[in-house]
Amino acid sequence: MYDDRKQNDTNNNKKMILLNIVWPAVYVYDEIWRFWFLVFATIVIETFTIMAMLKYSFKKSFLASIIGNLVSGLVGTFVMMWAMLFWHALVDNFVPHATFDITNWVATYILMCLGSVFIEALTIKLIFKGTLKRLFIPFLIGNLLTYGFIAYIMATKTDKEPNKKRTEQVLYFPTPSSFTLLDSTKLLIYTANTEISYGKDDKILNTNYSLEILFEKEKSENFQFELRLVGDKYAGGIEDGRKLIQLDKLTDTIGIVLEQKKSDPAKGWTAPIITDTIIFVKQPKTKE
Known part of the structure; x- marks a missing residue:
């Protein structure tokens, strides 16, 4: 049973690492x-570009642009977001800041843009029997508007806190991470995370840290358990799918108590039971 739980913990940690890798594309x-709303400008530009370069009629050009953007928006962008996993698997070990290196950000925009263009062009090729070579450039021009604008917006975002220079995400993995509660339902705890804010002098600005614990329970409507910091007397409430715990300082390990409601309806929360202590282990920072 212990080996099964250990294997489950390992598998859950791998899932969370996978989610961490795809984040740039998710953004x-x-x-x-x-x-x-940029899609409207994209459709107009693509329509006239297709008319000029492919000599389609206005109606045919307009229809091709609408269909291409529908397929790209509903399917293509989502597919390309996940396709970036393959890029990260190959490249992350060779760039200075791994997943969030500037190389990966640039690659994300370029590859997602080109992938969306390819899907649009392929869709129209199948419908109107054109060639990919002729269709690619008109759709590329339209997509460059969208991706170029998004890249500009994200690159020029300013921090709302003038003294804040940068932030660092801190990730913790739980051991154990899967539980069978007293009412025989399942509980799965994913990760805990918090954020460190640094000032312009590179000093930490935090006076405390909000630790967010993410979890999933089998019966979301039931309130069967609580999570609280080891040593704390009060838990302070829990949300559906997450628990926020305020920390005075960050340590390499954080002990969290799993407290459960008694299955006896007559007692319930009048005499809760501490069934487990979960140890959250701080994960190493992404290499600089």
Whole structure:
């Protein structure tokens, strides 16, 4: 049983590492949907570009642009977001700041843009029997507008806190991470994370740290357990899918108590039971 739990913990940690790798593409994906209205300008530009370069009629050009953008927006961008996993698997070990290195950010924009263009061009090729070579450039021009604008917005974002120079994400993995609760339902704890803020003099600005613990339980409507810091008397409430715990300082390991409601309805939370102590272990920083 211990070996099974250990294997589950390992598998869960691998899943969270996988999510960490895809984050740069997720940011781009989210920004594209935040500025969804850019699609109208893209359609107009693509329509006239297709008319000029492929000699299509206005109606055919307009239809090709709409269909291409629908497929790209609903399918292509999402597919390319996950396709970036293969890029990170190959490149992350060879760039200074791994996943979030500037090389990866540039590659994310370029590859997602080219991938979306390819999907649009391929879609229209199948419908209107054109050639990829002729279709690629008109759709590329339209997509450059969207991706170029998103890249500019993200590159020029300014920090709302004038004294803050940079932030560092700190990730913790739990051991154990999977539990069978007293009511026989399952609980899976994913990770805990917090953020360190550094000032312009590179000194830490935090006076405390908000540790976010992410979890999933089998019955989301039931309130069967609580998580609290070892040594704390009060837990302070829990949300659906996450728990926030305030820390005075960060350490390499953090002990969290899993406290459960008694299965006896007559007692319930009047006499909760501490069933486990979860040790969250700080993960090494991404190499500089």
